[in-house]
Amino acid sequence: MKKEMLTGNTAAAWGVRLAEIDYIPAFPITPQTEIIETLSGWISEGAMDARFVTMDSEHSMVAAAGAASATGVRVFTATSSQGLMYGFEMLYTVAGWRVPLVMINVSRGLSSPITLGPDHNDILAARDSGFLQIHCENCQEVLDSVLMAYRLAEDERVLLPVFVNLDGFYLSFTREPVEIPDMDEVRRFLPSYKPEHAFFNANRPMAQGVAVLGGAYYSYFKYQMHLASQKALDVYKEICRDFEKEFGRKYDAIEEYRLEDAEYVLIMTNSFSTMGKAAVNRARDQGIKAGLLRLRLLRPFPEEDIRNAIREKKSVGVIDQNISVGKGGILYSEVAGCLYNEKQRPFLISFIGGLGGKDISPQEFEFIFGQLIKGAGAEKVESPHLLYTQEEWEEMQKLKEIAGKE
Numbered sequence: 085m086k087k088e089m090l091t092g093n094t095a096a097a098w099g100v101r102l103a104e105i106d107y108i109p110a111f112p113i114t115p116q117t118e119i120i121e122t123l124s125g126w127i128s129e130g131a132m133d134a135r136f137v138t139m140d141s142e143h144s145m146v147a148a149a150g151a152a153s154a155t156g157v158r159v160f161t162a163t164s165s166q167g168l169m170y171g172f173e174m175l176y177t178v179a180g181w182r183v184p185l186v187m188i189n190v191s192r193g194l195s196s197p198i199t200l201g202p203d204h205n206d207i208l209a210a211r212d213s214g215f216l217q218i219h220c221e222n223c224q225e226v227l228d229s230v231l232m233a234y235r236l237a238e239d240e241r242v243l244l245p246v247f248v249n250l251d252g253f254y255l256s257f258t259r260e261p262v263e264i265p266d267m268d269e270v271r272r273f274l275p276s277y278k279p280e281h282a283f284f285n286a287n288r289p290m291a292q293g294v295a296v297l298g299g300a301y302y303s304y305f306k307y308q309m310h311l312a313s314q315k316a317l318d319v320y321k322e323i324c325r326d327f328e329k330e331f332g333r334k335y336d337a338i339e340e341y342r343l344e345d346a347e348y349v350l351i352m353t354n355s356f357s358t359m360g361k362a363a364v365n366r367a368r369d370q371g372i373k374a375g376l377l378r379l380r381l382l383r384p385f386p387e388e389d390i391r392n393a394i395r396e397k398k399s400v401g402v403i404d405q406n407i408s409v410g411k412g413g414i415l416y417s418e419v420a421g422c423l424y425n426e427k428q429r430p431f432l433i434s435f436i437g438g439l440g441g442k443d444i445s446p447q448e449f450e451f452i453f454g455q456l457i458k459g460a461g462a463e464k465v466e467s468p469h470l471l472y473t474q475e476e477w478e479e480m481q482k483l484k485e486i487a488g489k490e
Contacts (some may be wrong), residue, residue, distance in 0.1 A: 085269070090262040092255035095223040096162070096188050096248070097228025101132055102270045106157035107388045109148035113167040114200060115252035116190040120162060142171035150178030153185040154292070156279030161185070164252060165192035165206045172210070178245060179214025179309065181293060183324040184237035185245045186230060187215070191354070192252040201441020202251040204354065204406040210412050214309050216316055217383040219353045223260040226250050228333060231274050235323045242316045243281060244309065251355040253356035253441060265331060273330045277469045317366065317384045337386035339378040340393055342368065346375025347398040348456040349430070351419060353379040356438050357403055363449035372453055379415065387422035398460040399431040400451050405438035412436065412468040431459045437471030445473055
């Protein structure tokens, strides 16, 4: 094992290299491109034994990834933002094929307006596609999650594709110390791929992905995907335990930070959780019993884990780095749904922040905890709250004046 300073993108590429991938269809898009550049360089140098093919679009890329995976080879691909949207049609298709490929999405806000900063509307738009989703906070977690994703996807109880998600720029281009495991360690954890379920075989011609005439048949196959996704939660936890035994790093479907005696809890995901943890520490210094719950696995959604973690808390703030236009925060709705039937549940408040990569400042975290304290025991608190500083608001007003808008 060695330790190097790696960007999130390079850490992702190392995960792919260690997983001994066979086939990589690729198409560049900021801020993901460094991943496929790194992989193509290693293949050219002979450091990786894999086939790398540049496609004409993300739609073709996802189709090629799914078809290759269906022949029984280990497949990787990656995209971001508008690229994910371009390939969106094929996400549902390859998930329905039950192919165990792994795809990295480097989150970036969707246009319009155009932005390069990260938020999660791209990856959360794919939450119902059949892909499982693992979300990463730091560069070490990116590398580790790629290895775990292949174990999860290829498990015969699951056989579904997996997204590994990391934030653009904040993580994709940030360098952190990352432990790169030895290949022998990885092979003990992630053995070579045995595609016993593969169905594309020249010696056994068959049709795949054909029309299913009749809603009963369609319903059956879709529900089988749902059941497999539900099973994936327990399988993922098994994988996390095996990973800890092999590498010493502990993961789970959720992460609980200073939560044991907490009364006021933040729920967050991805790299902005690091800011949230710092805010929890500051709140603790001020005598506020604060804590944070980080969602690591978003599909399947770990409902029971969330309920057990926050059931007895006074109030909980869900900070969504996304917005469902006309509804509000996506994760807020999902957390609220899993608490609905609980007789004892915390007061839940929605906050939307970090859109397009906008920082969430210490002052905004102070506002959040103030609202959580105020809301505890109340019947109703106005929500969602858009996190925005006074300085940002004043700057926006100046720009509106310049544009001749009131």
